[in-house]
Amino acid sequence: DIQMTQSPASLSASVRDRVTVTCRASQNISKYLNWYRQRPGKVPELLIYAASTLQSGVPSRFSGSGSGTEFTLTFSSLQPEDFATYYCQQSFTTPYTFGQGTKVEI
Amino acid sequence: QVTLRESGPALVKPTQTLTLTCTFSGFSLNTDEMCVAWIRQPPGKALEWLAVIDWDDNQYYTTSLATRLTISKDTSKNQVVLTMTNMDPVDTATYFCARMVARDDYYMDVWGNGTTVTVSS
Numbered sequence: 001d002i003q004m005t006q007s008p009a010s011l012s013a014s015v016r017d018r019v020t021v022t023c024r025a026s027q028n029i030s031k032y033l034n035w036y037r038q039r040p041g042k043v044p045e046l047l048i049y050a051a052s053t054l055q056s057g058v059p060s061r062f063s064g065s066g067s068g069t070e071f072t073l074t075f076s077s078l079q080p081e082d083f084a085t086y087y088c089q090q091s092f093t094t095p096y097t098f099g100q101g102t103k104v105e106i
Numbered sequence: 107q108v109t110l111r112e113s114g115p116a117l118v119k120p121t122q123t124l125t126l127t128c129t130f131s132g133f134s135l136n137t138d139e140m141c142v143a144w145i146r147q148p149p150g151k152a153l154e155w156l157a158v159i160d161w162d163d164n165q166y167y168t169t170s171l172a173t174r175l176t177i178s179k180d181t182s183k184n185q186v187v188l189t190m191t192n193m194d195p196v197d198t199a200t201y202f203c204a205r206m207v208a209r210d211d212y213y214m215d216v217w218g219n220g221t222t223v224t225v226s227s
Contacts, residue, residue, distance in 0.1 A: 034214075036153075094158070
C-alpha cells in the first residue's frame with residue numbers, strides 16, 4: 001500500500017497568515033492527490049483534486065501543487081473557518097490511502 | 107442535488123457482522139465514472155478509506171480489512187451496502203459513504219453525514 005505522510009501534524013497560525021501543509025507519498029503517484037478539510041464535528045469536504053484543481057465552490061485562497069511524491073496545500077490568507085484538520089489522499093491506486101491529518105489551530 | 111445517507115446499527119457486539127447501507131440520490135451507479143466509497147474515522151483519529159464499488163461493479167478494498175469487508179450495490183434502489191464481519195471494539199468509528207468520481211482523478215466530492223457505530227458487549 002502507498003503510505004501518505006503529512007507535515008506538520010499540527011500548526012498554530014493567525015487569521016490572514018499564509019500557511020503551507022506538505023504531503024509526501026511513499027512512491028510516485030503522479031498528480032493523483034486530493035485534499036480534504038474537516039472542521040470539528042463536521043463531514044470532510046473536498047478542496048482540491050488532481051493535485052491542483054480547485055473543487056467547484058472552494059475559495060481561491062486555497063491552492064495545491066506538486067507531483068510525484070511531494071505535494072503542498074497552501075492557504076494564501078487563513079480565514080476563521082479554515083481552522084480545521086486537513087487530509088491528503090492518494091488516488092493513484094487502490095487502496096486509496098489518507099495521510100494522518102494536519103490540524104490547523106489558532 | 108447529490109446526497110448520500112448512511113444507515114445501520116449504532117451498537118454491535120464483538121464478533122457480530124455489521125451491515126451498513128448507503129442510500130443516495132442525484133446520480134446513478136449505472137453511469138460511467140460514478141463510484142461509491144466507504145471511509146471510517148475512529149473517535150479523535152484520522153480518516154481511513156475502506157472500500158469502493160464502481161459503475162462496472164468492480165470492488166476494491168483496503169488491504170488490512172479485505173478479508174472482512176464486502177461491498178455491493180443495488181442500482182434499482184440507489185443503495186450500496188458494506189458488510190464487515192467479526193467486529194471488534196477497535197472498529198468503533200463513524201462510518202461515511204461518499205460519491206467518488208472517476209474523471210481526471212478519483213475523488214470523493216460529496217459525503218454523507220456519517221453513522222456512528224460502537225462495538226461493545
